[in-house]
Amino acid sequence: MDWFLNADFSTAPTPLHLTLLGLLLSFLCGHVIAWVYMLTHTGLSYSRTFVQSLMIMPVIVALVMMVLSNNIVYAFGLMAVFAIVRFRNILRDTLDTTYILGVIVIGMACGTYKFLTGTIGCLLIAAILMYVWLTGFGSRQRYDMILNLHWARDLNHLAELEIILRNHALRSVCASQRSHQNLSGTDLSYRLLLRNPSKMQVLLEEIKSLEGVSRVTGLRAEEESEI
């Protein structure tokens, strides 16, 4: 195991426990900040990848500081490399920028003979990115179907519709309810998290069979619907 643990070429041995502690603590802090952002963000500019970047970026920055280790030359090198990449590429996604910064730092770690730090950083960043992918971290409103229909009856009878929705969906949210002055009835729009998305057609048939329901449309929503 020593061949791996002593893989950093530096004047002082890399304290493994401190390295891990620093990276994990930065992950935890980023996690908390991302959760707070998710909870408190208002407006239309919410971006899931931005939230994911909030969680990953502290880990990468911690790794940057470990690699730089008070060396101003390394710091200028990092800035130069990042500027070159950023100058030649328009990175629209925050997560893309995070990826770029991550690979630059890992490259720097290898280039400055901090093989242990680079390897640990690479594995940890990859694990966090996998974790982000696995959990779909950052998505606030998760649904996999948008249901639109026209309800011609009195709204007091909506319970019949809601029973069907409860049977088919783990969560249903009425996103829009629109009534017209000259027309009777109400246009309703629901966001549904289906129990079994493959049975979406069954749901649509059951709703269509209800009295006073017309213009029923269902739209499958994938995870990409929330960027």
Added chain:
Amino acid sequence: MSQNNLKPIAVPAWKRWLEFRHRVLPSIMFVVVLFLVGILWKSHLSSPSLIGQVQVMRLDIRTPSSGTITNLSVELFQKVRKGDTIAKLDPGDPLTALGSQAQLLLAKKELLQLMNLTTAANAFDIQRNVLDKERLRTELLQQKVNLASAEITLQNLENEWNRAKGLFEEKLLSESAYDQAEKSFLAAKAEVNARNNLIEDLGKTIQGIESLIEGSREIEEAKLEIDRTTLQRSIAKLEQEWIIRAPKDGVITSIQKRAGEMVGSSDSIATLTQSGTRTIIAYLPQGSEIPISEGQEVEIKTRSQFVRYCTAKVSKVGESYESMPDQLSQLQLFKVGGFGIPILIDLPDEFKCLPGELVNITFNSQPGHSETGALAER
């Protein structure tokens, strides 16, 4: 309504897994990482109060005089014992060489002379005393002969005086003749007495000389032995100056001069690091509020990848601020170094560390300790 009796449709396994991943896994992950961080924090993150260094006893091995190193007997990191030969020195300066050689020859000559002279002087004194004794014995015999003659004369003069006394009483001898006989008798008697005293004195003197002869032999032998030993030691010292020996047990940690190099007087040719040091020295920077007293327990941690711990005791606390070594001054975490109160900490025997190794020291504050405030105030 019939729809009221409908059961919710079954959630497939993949959907359950998806929900678990999205809703539960982040919280589990957060708790697990939080637990890991807590363990690492608790076990590894007690920041050191001070940084100390395992003491290094370095001795410079220097040349006694200028010259050329003819033979360097040690290599780097070689273990040596006290008295082992480090190097041999050939004095390159003719004056120094001649001077030392002359001193050596002179000392040898003095030793020989001393041995001869002392032996001669000793024999002469003893012989003189023997001759004196023999002369006095002859004199004694002569005096005894003279005494015998004087006693015969005294006997004759006593008879003469008795006869003169009878004739004088019968008025047959004149008074002047009688007085003459009496004077002769008394003079002879006094002479006999004087010779007896002289003989007695001569006997005592002879006895004194005999005891003196015996005593002087022993004293002279002792003096001779002392002088001989002193001179032999001086000669040995002069001869040994050409061989430089290890003053202590230890390891050669640096070599400044090699065989064939010219050296001056008191030049350092190698550095010996004494082995077996079990003391840590640390410096308490000015303004620090850490309470320290002798006998206080401290925690020692190595500054390595896998930290080793031990509990040690403060053995000595300095009484004044001293200049810190540069490496300790630069590494102090919370104070700008430079000067500090030196602290000596005894390490337990089972704790493995090398001389010169830097260690973290954590002081456990002991409120209520009798000397707690004293050092902080100082």
